[in-house]
Amino acid sequence: MSITYLEAIREAQARALRDDPRVFIYGQDVGEFGGAFKATKNLAREYPGRVLDAPISEDAIVGLAVGAAIEGMRPIIEMQFADFSTVGFNQIVNQAATLFWRTQVPCPITVRLPFGGTSGSGPFHSQSLEAIYAHYPGVVVLTPATVEDAYSLLLAAVAIDDPVIFCEHKLLYYHLKAEKLPTEALPIGKARIHREGRDLTIVTYSAMVHEAAAAATELATEGWEIEVVDLRSVKPLDTDTVVASVARTGRLLCVGEAWPWGGVTAEVIARVTAEGYGLLDAPPQRLNAKDTPVPYHPNLWAAHRPTARSIAAAARNLLRT
Amino acid sequence: MSITYLEAIREAQARALRDDPRVFIYGQDVGEFGGAFKATKNLAREYPGRVLDAPISEDAIVGLAVGAAIEGMRPIIEMQFADFSTVGFNQIVNQAATLFWRTQVPCPITVRLPFGGTSGSGPFHSQSLEAIYAHYPGVVVLTPATVEDAYSLLLAAVAIDDPVIFCEHKLLYYHLKAEKLPTEALPIGKARIHREGRDLTIVTYSAMVHEAAAAATELATEGWEIEVVDLRSVKPLDTDTVVASVARTGRLLCVGEAWPWGGVTAEVIARVTAEGYGLLDAPPQRLNAKDTPVPYHPNLWAAHRPTARSIAAAARNLLRT
Amino acid sequence: MLPTVSEPPAGEVGALREAHLGAFRFMLRARLLDDKFAALYRAGKIHGGVFLGRGQEALSVAVGISLVKTDVFAPLIRDGAGRLAFGEPMLDAIRTYLGSALGSMRGRDGNVHRGRPHAGLLPMISHLGAMISVVNGMLLARQLKGISGTVGAACIGEGATSTGSFHEALNQAAVEKLPLVLVVANNQYAYSTPNARQFACADLADRAAGYGVAAHSVDGTDLTDCLATVGAAVAGARAGGGPQLVVANLLRLCGHGEHDDASYVASALKKSGLGRDCLKIAEDILLREQWADAAEIAVWRSAALREIEDHVAQVQREPAPDPFAEAWTALSSQHLSEGQVQ
Amino acid sequence: MLPTVSEPPAGEVGALREAHLGAFRFMLRARLLDDKFAALYRAGKIHGGVFLGRGQEALSVAVGISLVKTDVFAPLIRDGAGRLAFGEPMLDAIRTYLGSALGSMRGRDGNVHRGRPHAGLLPMISHLGAMISVVNGMLLARQLKGISGTVGAACIGEGATSTGSFHEALNQAAVEKLPLVLVVANNQYAYSTPNARQFACADLADRAAGYGVAAHSVDGTDLTDCLATVGAAVAGARAGGGPQLVVANLLRLCGHGEHDDASYVASALKKSGLGRDCLKIAEDILLREQWADAAEIAVWRSAALREIEDHVAQVQREPAPDPFAEAWTALSSQHLSEGQVQ
């Protein structure tokens, strides 16, 4: 038996629905149809009345979730694509994210954002918006890179009392597989050493963990031992684990699939240089997507985002510094 | 005679209307009333039919501007407060910002965002969203700190062929004054040395330039010479001028009024450490607003944002490192 | 010209009288409280803006008084009267305006941005239209929990009907057949913007058919009409009739905020029926129906003034929020807070 | 049961015949082009999704054909027929689907996300409802420039009527009294979501009154009705009648995209009048009215097939976009581009 990243997300939702009567799911086509990506397959049938199709009204979808949360429910919202969350943006950042701070009433909503580039998806079905949400106070932003984390972080998201932006990478949905679902997991806010090494630290998250790991494998053939840190959660961000890794390697490359300006990679570098400055043997570097919309054509798309090859090249440069 | 920051914004719009028949202004209460802050005072009367009151429809307001720009117009949009741009967000980041890249048809719109904290304004009339917009490709984000820049950067914004997010700080509206309007100015994308120094560089923008300058004055009494760099434009960001300043001082403190995660300050540090690493004699530091919504009560508000006092304290710490 | 109270069946006269008397006293207290806020504003005692409900008390109180404690209420900026009627302590208003650390918003938010979500009273965010879908969510949650008979009311101005949020939320409520009462105060202006620049339909109540919801029009200057019409809308929602759209016609008898002299308000409108003061009209009804006499009203007035002065004096002695005591985190999960990362 | 063409005045028969013949040929070409895209999709030759207009050609073509070159048109995902009628070269569609560097989108955007703004043909962004206000802006700009007589048409599905953007834009057009023709294809589903989960009004045309705009209902399966009704709406807008809302009833005769088998579509709907194939109906009209015979239609069909095959073959030989030749900046002001900052 094996289980995909997408199935893990479905299973986490099934378990949340089973274990907690306060959980319900709301989003476009999530009901009978099971969602655009089938992340809620059969859930409407298994949990009647608790998996509801929404109109094409992202603002009202999120607003409704906040209201339900006030009443003690724990809604899971599916955005059909992360890109469309921009029209529900205000309710996320100004309604959900401020509720607890203003009123001391918690706002336990989980907003699932199928995100990230896939070949042929183009500028409006490929965006990575983790930095946009992380800039705002009052939200937790999770970016699982593995099947196990897709499952356990989603359960953790539903369990905590704060709004969670759950960034699930569409490229990992079908291809990434695990033998079974995990029974235990690191908590939210802890990064994970995905691969150990001593020459250079690559800090990354989500799909880029696998590109970085592939780059590390390639560089291993050249004798380099690259450490790959998977952030898992970009807000909160586990600076300690990152700094500890840099303390071991002395070199830092931050990789993200999002746009460069103010991305996760900038935030990581600002933290490491403030807290672990003396640990660095070379200037910290970052590698992000190019600063344009995400292109449709596979040729352009492959050049727009970091890949194992471009990560390896950046790492080589940095190792030579 | 003297002219305020707000009057400079009004004068720039008057001049744009006068000099360029393609310019028109659209926003809530901008017409006969002259705008919530009076930034368009008398303009509807002086330029009949070209200063139009909009319904409370930020999404449609920005959408309309994009359409008009396609037809060769150069609309200036006034958001009543920057905070409300979140409901026009999608049209800014996905419609305006992608138009040129997708179609080669330019999108010369200027979106004026009265932004930043003022005492007693609270969580929804105080936000600083420059980092949110700067994360997206396809926009220019300007943050004038002086009366002169308010005028000349606004004229430059209207003149260029790309969407500009024009962040005008409400705290500067009435209090900041100059003798007269400038006749020449630095172009968009160039930072400015606001005050020279050799011991430490403070990089900042907008209202914080004045807090930083006050901190520098205070530190001067202790014998320190602080250089203050005013970014003027946060995207594009003038890395060269910043790095050159750090080359002179060896120490970098980045100050922003926005929230910390992924802000301008993180971006500046990521650039300086990548490009000017060897120039730093101490870890670069940043000082931002606290990571909560902007509080209403003056006591809380004053503690939430950086001030001359907290900047001076951070600078002192860094000078001791 | 006074409005005529149409003859009710004998047994209901007492209830009608009680409703008017109760409503009037809330209106009076709200008006006097507003006057106090205006005075404090002029004296420089209030941080930020002051937003009054003058001229809208009849409509607002009708909403508050038609709801029961277990209902949901999302008032907006001109709903001082409705808030009091729904049960908001007057202290909450004063504490929020003065930024007291003891208020429900603890100085974090101010003026009209106050509420107690767990008491069914939602604290508005500023973005117009955004509260309606939150009410929907509370109502849906109650349905999911098997709680029935709850109504949720949301108030907005005619300007806010132009927001996408208004549209999405009203449509959402219609699809879910939620017991939402959406009350639109058409006070002819959104800040300075007249209706001609805000919408082009003959009557905002005409929007109801397009959502498949019930429509009610009401003279917002007339307490009797407000009580009857809003009451019917609330009853309709409670009885399972789905969303109810109430459109009231009236005029804002003040500036948008106290900083605004409202000189743009057309004098023809001021002189029209819309420009009548609903408080005055309500008082006239009480007198005409002999439900109260001038002496009683004077007593209520001075009681309200004393209540307000006492509360203000008390709040002015209360501690301001202390930045050093603040948690400075927006998260409920303290262990996930990033604390002082700068 | 065939629709009846109501007897037109003698002089107009020729025009009616020409309109039907022209429209039918666009419909046919669009249908065959869609079939080709579906085949290319199944063969793995297309990156990403494929979205067809099957069953909606009559409505779509009526929009395209009612506009003139200098008008503005914002088609959506099911408007292949309308695009051809408005003058979009078939090559643009094929190049965009195949990602050719020579297409109007140069491989940067794909499938239905194509257009030429300066030709009045707007390239949709995916966010539903977002194009309508852009059309408003173009129309307003023309008014400001003193250009009159222009019409702007925007097409959307019934699902997109639930977006805030739809509402804000339609209201905006009404306030500015713009010559906007907003065409809603009510094809009963938004992806898998049936109308009962999307809106609760009896008829989406009932929304018009709430905006103060004209309403038109049309049988979207019937070319004759589409030509007449959309034509009247466009004429109304052009004559200064302000925004026109057209609501067409029909059924999507395909999946949401080619990845979707649409098994959720109710069979009762398929069997109803809504489920009729507008192309078949249009053909029957031509035959019945003796405006064309089967042989002519067969000729048009094979000409269209040849045109499509030739174009596809040509585009398949065209260069793919070259990442090394890309400018990699989203700004028109090259000097402000941050270039390779990573």
Ligand SMILES: Cc1ncc(C[n+]2csc(CCOP(=O)(O)OP(=O)(O)O)c2C)c(N)n1
């Ligand atoms: C989305 C949004 N845009 C702009 C504003 C700024 N604003 C605050 S009140 C107001 C006017 C509201 O008018 P209306 O809805 O008619 O209510 P009224 O003040 O007349 O009671 C505006 C434009 C806002 N709060 N929210």
Ligand SMILES: Cc1ncc(C[n+]2csc(CCOP(=O)(O)OP(=O)(O)O)c2C)c(N)n1
């Ligand atoms: C704002 C937004 N939310 C969600 C989507 C995803 N989406 C694309 S098409 C579609 C269904 C559209 O239905 P409808 O408007 O009825 O058009 P149809 O496909 O039936 O022609 C959805 C939900 C989107 N494109 N934009």
Ligand SMILES: [Mg+2]
């Ligand atoms: Mg109003």
Ligand SMILES: [Mg+2]
């Ligand atoms: Mg549809």
